[in-house]
Amino acid sequence: MIRRFLVILFAASLQTIGVAAAETYPSRPITLIVPFAPGGLADVTGRIVAEGMRASLGQSIIIENVGGANGSIGTGRVARAAPDGYTLALGIWNTHVGNGATYALQYDVVKDFEPIALLADAPLLLVAKKAMPANDLKELIAWLKANPDKASMGTVGAGSPGHLLSLLLQQKTGTRFGLVAYRGAGPQTQDLVAGQIDMGFANPATGLPHVRAGTIKAFAVTAKNRLAVAPDIPSVDEAGLPGLYFSLWAALFAPRGTPNDIVAALNSAAVSTLGDPTLRQKLTGQGLEIPPREQQTPEALAAYQKAEIEKWWPIIKAAGIKAE
Numbered sequence: 001m002i003r004r005f006l007v008i009l010f011a012a013s014l015q016t017i018g019v020a021a022a023e024t025y026p027s028r029p030i031t032l033i034v035p036f037a038p039g040g041l042a043d044v045t046g047r048i049v050a051e052g053m054r055a056s057l058g059q060s061i062i063i064e065n066v067g068g069a070n071g072s073i074g075t076g077r078v079a080r081a082a083p084d085g086y087t088l089a090l091g092i093w094n095t096h097v098g099n100g101a102t103y104a105l106q107y108d109v110v111k112d113f114e115p116i117a118l119l120a121d122a123p124l125l126l127v128a129k130k131a132m133p134a135n136d137l138k139e140l141i142a143w144l145k146a147n148p149d150k151a152s153m154g155t156v157g158a159g160s161p162g163h164l165l166s167l168l169l170q171q172k173t174g175t176r177f178g179l180v181a182y183r184g185a186g187p188q189t190q191d192l193v194a195g196q197i198d199m200g201f202a203n204p205a206t207g208l209p210h211v212r213a214g215t216i217k218a219f220a221v222t223a224k225n226r227l228a229v230a231p232d233i234p235s236v237d238e239a240g241l242p243g244l245y246f247s248l249w250a251a252l253f254a255p256r257g258t259p260n261d262i263v264a265a266l267n268s269a270a271v272s273t274l275g276d277p278t279l280r281q282k283l284t285g286q287g288l289e290i291p292p293r294e295q296q297t298p299e300a301l302a303a304y305q306k307a308e309i310e311k312w313w314p315i316i317k318a319a320g321i322k323a324e
Contacts, residue, residue, distance in 0.1 A: 025085055025262050029060040034090045035074025036156070037067040039186020041203035041288075045120055045250040046090040048282045052273025057265070067183040070157030070323070071095040072103050079107035083257035085266065089113070091253045094160050097308045101316040102159030103323045110309070113253040114263050115301035117270040120288035121249035123223035124161060124201040125208070125233065126169075127216050129192055132199070137219040137239035140199075144175035151177040154188040154200035158323040159316060161248055162188075162201040165222065167319055172241060192216055203248055204230070204287025222246040229287050250288075251301050263298055271296050 034046045043065060050061035066074030075095045081087035089095070091113070100109040126137070134140035144151055155162035158181070166179055180197050182188040185206045191197050193215045201222070208230055211218045220239035221227055236244040252270055254263060273279055274290055283290060294300065 025265055026057055026059040028086065029062055030057070030086050030088060031062050031064055032088045032090055033074045033078050034063055034065050035067065035071035035095055036065065037184030037186045038065050039189065039206060040156075040184045041122065041205050041248060042071070042090050042092050042250055043184075043186070044205040044286055045283065045288065048279055049090075049119055049252070049270060049273050052276055052279045053266075053269040056269035056272045069103065070099055070160050072099050072105060075099070075109075076105070076107055078253065078255055079112040081255045083114075083255040083259075085254060085258055085262035087255065088116070088266070089253045090250060092250045093248050093308065094156070096251070096253065096305055097312055098159040098161070098164070098316065099323075100309065101313040102321050110305065112256045114256055114258045115298045115305065116252035116254055116263055116266045117274075117296050117298065118249060118251045118291050118301045118304060119270065119274065120283050120290055121247045122204050122286075122288045123221050123227070123245070123247055124165065124203055125211070125221060125230075126165075126199070126219045126236075127192065127202050127207050127211065128199045128219065129195045129197070130215055130217060131195055132217055134219075135217070137234075137236075137241060140219055141173045141175060141240070144173065144177060148176045149178065151198040152180050153177050154180050154182055154192060154197045156184055156188060157181050159321050161246055163321065164312075164316065164319070165201050165244065165246055167321070168244060169241070172244065189216075201246075208287055220244075227287050229285065249304075251305075267296075267298055 032046055032050055034043050036042045046063055050063055054061050066077060071094050075089055078087055078089035096109050134143045153166045155166060185203060188200055189202055189206050192200050193210055210216045218233045220236045221233050222245055223235055224237060226235055280290055
């Protein structure tokens with residue numbers, strides 16, 4: 001009897017230990033898929049946030065850049081990953097709004113993901129190569145009108161913010177120019193600095209360092225107001241293109257079916273990171289804006305994504321934008 005009791009007690013102890021081990025999250029490194037080449041807003045935001053979440057979660061967060069097809073390749077990998085909290089996506093407007101209207105995806109941008117937290121957003125900068133003869137937006141529009149089909153505008157693919165804004169720019173100004181697709185904002189900016197393309201829409205994290213260095217020109221911010229970190233760059237309203245607004249946001253997503261307690265742990269780590277003064281400064285110093293605390297919940301991110309889809313999908317479809 002005693003021996004049988006000890007065996008049962010030992011087995012129960014092992015079961016308890018196993019359950020406790022299974023409930024411990026995270027117990028190994030986490031992979032954060034950034035679905036673009038290094039250097040863009042997604043990459044910059046992902047690396048800063050991963051730095052803070054490491055300290056909160058007690059595990060390494062490994063950044064893996066998986067570029068291509070406007071972010072749909074890397075994002076699709078996360079959609080197919082095990083829902084165990086060890087593979088996450090750094091999602092942006094492109095991957096979780098635009099691509100749903102422009103690509104024939106093998107996954108659903110809403111149904112196949114668990115929202116975790118909205119991290120940051122920022123308007124874009126309309127920029128041009130240093131040798132561009134125009135010195136402000138009105139001069140740029142005049143130059144484009146005088147040189148139809150001679151200029152080139154970089155984008156990161158069909159349905160990307162740069163692509164959409166380029167079409168709207170042409171519609172509003174009656175200009176024509178070519179579009180050149182890139183795998184990410186980093187490579188696009190490199191070619192702009194090198195003078196291989198004429199113009200582009202750049203996120204502040206990628207574009208501002210080059211604007212400050214004088215290697216590219218900035219004509220306007222796609223917002224109602226100027227950026228606090230770049231007060232010398234006018235808003236589109238001030239520059240002469242009122243209403244050409246766009247905000248590029250970044251957020252964390254997990255595969256659909258990830259347990260609620262894991263989503264809660266990841267959200268808590270992200271919120272803690274966004275509240276850290278040093279890390280906040282790293283983000284805001286890149287021209288990014290941190291959402292208020294009440295907008296950092298999974299529910300708030302889901303509602304924001306839904307509102308963005310309802311706003312932009314009709315515009316994208318009306319413009320006939322499709323990935324080739």
